[in-house]
């Protein structure tokens with residue numbers, strides 16, 4: 001179970017008698033192997049704060065961080081309780097500036113992975129004030145903390161910052177020209193981080209893969225529909241460079257460990273339409289229902305780029321050890337098949 005508690009009632013799995021985000025707790029950690037002796041850790045001891053920890057990417061990042069927890073403490077921040085198993089998560093409404101200030105002051109992170117925000121272009125369009133508050137003002141507050149304390153900050157931006165009228169893959173040098181509230185707030189968040197903070201902007205392509213928190217995502221919804229032989233509509237005239245959630249998480253951690261400063265695109269190598277992706281999903285779950293090709297114009301009235309493929313050459317050159325899997329039938333089959341083996345099929349595809 002994920003430990004989602006309001007800060008006041010939050011307990012941790014390792015030190016149930018005191019919250020781990022006291023400053024003292026971060027600097028002096030009980031080492032059981034040392035017979036309960038308090039160990040002084042060197043100044044390289046890291047305190048990672050992950051906002052949006054129960055979101056699709058956040059749960060992957062916090063789980064991976066927990067698997068390699070040497071010299072590191074991890075605190076996730078979420079908004080509602082979840083049943084995932086990815087470490088300690090405090091429930092904090094990040095739209096409340098004073099609660100954010102309190103959190104930063106008490107935990108004093110050395111690394112902030114900032115993923116929380118309005119991540120849906122449709123919601124950003126319907127509620128531009130909320131999108132501005134979370135994608136820009138909150139980012140600015142974290143950026144100021146980063147500047148004042150030298151904490152490393154990562155801001156999660158998007159392939160949607162480009163208008164998408166050019167077929168070539170976009171690089172970090174290209175000027176973002178996206179339209180709509182989501183693109184505008186992401187670009188403004190990027191600028192704040194690049195101007196004020198000590199850290200990185202990561203522009204993410206469309207992410208796919210099973211979530212770590214049990215929740216319905218577009219991916220699980222599609223798998224469920226396809227497994228039930230129900231018809232699925234998929235767009236044939238939009239182009240993306242999908243990246244697996246677990247690989248994107250590994251990149252965020254590697255970039256944070258290096259305290260990288262600058263802009264990076266995180267994207268797979270293959271340009272695909274949603275129609276091609278969904279067709280592969282159907283093969284994986286051995287569905288027999290129809291896939292209905294639709295034009296992007298029928299999706300929504302919210303502006304969406306037609307070509308949102310990102311070029312990740314800079315990532316591969318700066319981090320040559322990073323490997324991003326290809327979007328293939330085999331890798332998806334392995335992932336979905338392994339999940340089915342450890343859980344009843346409906347529980348996986350029905351999330």
Ligand SMILES: NC(=O)c1ccc[n+]([C@@H]2O[C@H](COP(=O)([O-])OP(=O)(O)OC[C@H]3O[C@@H](n4cnc5c(N)ncnc54)[C@H](OP(=O)(O)O)[C@@H]3O)[C@@H](O)[C@H]2O)c1
Nearest residue numbers: 052055056057079093094095116117119156158204206207
């Ligand atoms: N998914 C993609 O394909 C994609 C592509 C490009 C860029 N991105 C960007 O990458 C980041 C992570 O994406 P994701 O797919 O992991 O997003 P996600 O699943 O929507 O996760 C965002 C998390 O932020 C939380 N949150 C929202 N408002 C909050 C608030 N006021 N206080 C505390 N928490 C709050 C949400 O909580 P609830 O669960 O309660 O809503 C959610 O868990 C986002 O910034 C997104 O814009 C995503």
